[in-house]
Amino acid sequence: xxxxxxxxxxxxxxxxxxxxxxxxxxxxxxxxxxxxxxxxxxxxxxxxxxxxxxxxxxxxxxxxxxxxxxxxxxxxxxxxxxxxxxxxxxxxxxxxxxxxxxxxxxxxxxxxxxxxxxxxxxxxxxxxxxxxxxxxxxxxxxxxxxxxxxxxxxxxxxxxxxxxxxxxxxxxxxxxxxxxxxxxxxxxxxxxxxxxxxxxxxxxxxxxxxxxxxxxxxxxxxxxxxxxxxxxxxxxxxxxxxxxxxxxxxxxxxxxxxxxxxxxxxxxxxxxxxxxxxxxxxxxxxxxxxxxxxxxxxxxxxxxxxxxxxxxxxxxxxxxxxxxxxxxxxxxxxxxxxxxxxxxxxxxxxxxxxxxxxxxxxxxxxxxxxxxxxxxxxxxxxxxxxxxxxxxxxxxxxxxxxxxxxxxxxxxxxxxxxxxxxxxxxxxxxxxxxxxxxxxxxxxxxxxxxxxxxxxxxxxxxxxxxxxxxxxxxxxxxxxxxxxxxxxxxxxxxxxxxxxxxxxxxxxxxxxxxxxxxxxxxxxxxxxxxxxxxxxxxxxxxxxx
Amino acid sequence: xxxxxxxxxxxxxxxxxxxxxxxxxxxxxxxxxxxxxxxxxxxxxxxxxxxxxxxxxxxxxxxxxxxxxxxxxxxxxxxxxxxxxxxxxxxxxxxxxxxxxxxxxxxxxxxxxxxxxxxxxxxxxxxxxxxxxxxxxxxxxxxxxxxxxxxxxxxxxxxxxxxxxxxxxxxxx
Numbered sequence: 084x085x086x087x088x089x090x091x092x093x094x095x096x097x098x099x100x101x102x103x104x105x106x107x108x109x110x111x112x113x114x115x116x117x118x119x120x121x122x123x124x125x126x127x128x129x130x131x132x133x134x135x136x137x138x139x140x141x142x143x144x145x146x147x148x149x150x151x152x153x154x155x156x157x158x159x160x161x162x163x164x165x166x167x168x169x170x171x172x173x174x175x176x177x178x179x180x181x182x183x184x185x186x187x188x189x190x191x192x193x194x195x196x197x198x199x200x201x202x203x204x205x206x207x208x209x210x211x212x213x214x215x216x217x218x219x220x221x222x223x224x225x226x227x228x229x230x231x232x233x234x235x236x237x238x239x240x241x242x243x244x245x246x247x248x249x250x251x252x253x254x255x256x257x258x259x260x261x262x263x264x265x266x267x268x269x270x271x272x273x274x275x276x277x278x279x280x281x282x283x284x285x286x287x288x289x290x291x292x293x294x295x296x297x298x299x300x301x302x303x304x305x306x307x308x309x310x311x312x313x314x315x316x317x318x319x320x321x322x323x324x325x326x327x328x329x330x331x332x333x334x335x336x337x338x339x340x341x342x343x344x345x346x347x348x349x350x351x352x353x354x355x356x357x358x359x360x361x362x363x364x365x366x367x368x369x370x371x372x373x374x375x376x377x378x379x380x381x382x383x384x385x386x387x388x389x390x391x392x393x394x395x396x397x398x399x400x401x402x403x404x405x406x407x408x409x410x411x412x413x414x415x416x417x418x419x420x421x422x423x424x425x426x427x428x429x430x431x432x433x434x435x436x437x438x439x440x441x442x443x444x445x446x447x448x449x450x451x452x453x454x455x456x457x458x459x460x461x462x463x464x465x466x467x468x469x470x471x472x473x474x475x476x477x478x479x480x481x482x483x484x485x486x487x488x489x490x491x492x493x494x495x496x497x498x499x500x501x502x503x504x505x506x507x508x509x510x511x512x513x514x515x516x517x518x519x520x521x522x523x524x525x526x527x528x529x530x531x532x533x534x535x536x537x538x539x540x541x542x543x544x545x546x547x548x549x550x551x552x553x554x555x556x557x558x559x560x561x562x563x564x565x566x567x568x569x570x571x572x573x574x575x576x577x578x579x580x581x582x583x584x585x586x587x588x589x590x591x592x593x594x595x596x597x598x599x600x601x602x603x604x605x606x607x608x609x610x611x612x613x614x615x616x617x618x619x620x621x622x623x624x625x626x627x628x
Numbered sequence: 629x630x631x632x633x634x635x636x637x638x639x640x641x642x643x644x645x646x647x648x649x650x651x652x653x654x655x656x657x658x659x660x661x662x663x664x665x666x667x668x669x670x671x672x673x674x675x676x677x678x679x680x681x682x683x684x685x686x687x688x689x690x691x692x693x694x695x696x697x698x699x700x701x702x703x704x705x706x707x708x709x710x711x712x713x714x715x716x717x718x719x720x721x722x723x724x725x726x727x728x729x730x731x732x733x734x735x736x737x738x739x740x741x742x743x744x745x746x747x748x749x750x751x752x753x754x755x756x757x758x759x760x761x762x763x764x765x766x767x768x769x770x771x772x773x774x775x776x777x778x779x780x781x782x783x784x785x786x787x788x789x790x791x792x793x794x795x796x797x798x799x800x801x
């Protein structure tokens with residue numbers, strides 16, 4: 084018996100114990116179980132088989148079969164399998180058992196399912212995560228009978244800003260001091276020491292999933308997916324395209340997969356250079372910031388040269404890519420990469436050896452490995468805490484199985500480790516682009532004609548600069564029936580509570596930035612009167628991390 | 629000692645790099661040859677088929693119909709410069725430009741309208757596709773001339789009528 088059939092047998096045995104049915108479709112193992120066995124199976128998968136909990140998806144399948152469904156998505160990274168643990172819930176009154184007591188990483192996605200689809204979770208405390216507090220409790224926008232352009236009557240309610248009376252409250256937000264992205268953290272401090280953290284997010288939830296399911300076609304969603312994130316947009320559109328291609332079993336030309344991988348690595352380069360610049364700026368080393376961004380500009384020009392735009396490249400389609408890389412472009416890329424590698428090496432060596440920078444980065448914002456595993460953090464945050472995981476190597480997609488590269492892993496878990504992971508990855512990316520350009524095969528760059536049958540399921544993980552993006556697609560008529568997106572920051576924010584606690588106040592901006600967050604949202608203010616008293620805007624409780 | 633002096637090496641790097649900021653309005657902008665800017669629609673080529681409208685992800689291109697005309701409207705404010713319309717246009721009426729300075733203080737500058745005449749049905753005064761599209765279809769694949777000037781409804785009706793005629797031998801009851 085081969086190794087992979089042994090692994091499959093392991094999952095079949097697990098399913099048999101709980102009377103669940105198993106189907107294997109390519110690299111995805113679909114387990115369909117009764118709701119009451121969900122926590123037990125999830126416990127086995129997460130704690131015994133060491134699978135990673137990526138996210139969960141609630142779907143309104145009432146138009147198809149009269150039920151709601153809940154799917155927990157796991158990945159078995161050591162063997163390269165996707166595991167989808169699905170259960171059907173009552174169509175009238177959907178109730179599911181919560182799995183957060185065994186899988187703490189599922190906390191946010193369960194609450195998102197409760198808000199958007201209206202699934203109630205038993206055995207846990209419920210709070211509102213995604214929907215604005217003014218929305219009525221019975222409005223669930225991802226149900227199929229909810230029109231995408233409907234706006235419910237909004238009740239004017241406030242939210243209590245501070246919940247902690249003993250410690251002083253310091254708001255960080257509504258904009259991050261350096262990242263210029265909306266977020267709101269509330270730091271509770273005693274003297275200079277942070278004792279607890281509260282995060283409130285999702286204030287500008289854009290309803291992208293609903294839009295993709297309601298009024299866009301398969302090809303149009305690529306461009307919408309690219310706009311999920313301003314930094315790692317191409318990862319999202321690739322992930323969506325790969326998920327649909329996997330669902331429809333399309334055989335995409337090799338050349339298209341190579342071009343996708345090359346552009347993905349170029350995006351990683353620009354993202355890591357940006358983050359390093361921001362980190363230097365945050366510790367007050369602005370010269371390093373300026374020079375890092377000076378050499379980043381070369382990458383931005385390169386991506387415009389290859390795709391037609393500095394960001395939002397717009398070259399992905401289901402079935403291939405829109406722009407080819409010819410010989411002239413190839414030599415230009417190689418030339419830019421060699422100057423970039425030289426200049427980056429010079430600057431990073433100088434910048435990291437500045438004693439002030441070194442001191443600020445070392446030993447701050449520590450995330451221990453056991454917390455990292457429990458919260459299923461992603462990307463450089465996981466790799467800096469000693470978790471050896473990279474979707475490019477473990478769950479190969481696009482053209483990554485044709486290149487060799489190292490996955491940098493550090494065990495310290497502090498801000499320096501996270502910076503070093505990113506520095507190492509820059510060199511790996513440069514070498515990967517060289518290998519890919521060297522091996523790129525000839526042929527067409529996209530499929531001309533294909534069909535996407537309805538009712539198929541595709542799950543895909545793509546390693547973005549900040550961690551794994553997860554896209555889950557159920558195909559429908561001309562457009563996705565259900566499209567679920569999870570960005571890596573979604574799993575990384577809960578880890579900030581661990582990283583910020585018992586740390587000096589002054590390191591908080593750097594530590595928050597060290598996960599390279601992509602807050603898609605937040606707006607909140609603290610109004611301070613003339614007498615210095617904080618007026619509290621009251622809303623029903625925020626999220627305690 | 630050398631470890632302590634390492635940060636000072638930045639001075640060497642900085643003097644080597646020199647000034648990199650572009651004096652943009654006076655110098656040439658930093659644009660690659662493949663840059664995607666706004667699009668232009670050739671009014672003489674466009675046939676009003678709506679292929680670009682179907683492909684446009686942000687609805688920057690829209691078809692607006694009234695009794696006699698079909699108007700193809702392009703609004704730069706919504707455009708994401710993906711050039712999908714350039715890919716799908718069957719007659720090559722849409723071209724991409726490298727223009728990117730689109731700010732204006734007159735909002736009408738942001739709109740482009742291409743007005744098409746609708747083909748009138750000979751029989752019922754109903755509406756069909758644009759006139760240009762009919763010519764285009766005839767050019768591409770000659771179809772039965774007698775149905776050409778009819779709207780889709782009348783075309784269907786006369787087809788059914790001709791089948792019925794053939795069956796009953798032209799004699800109705």
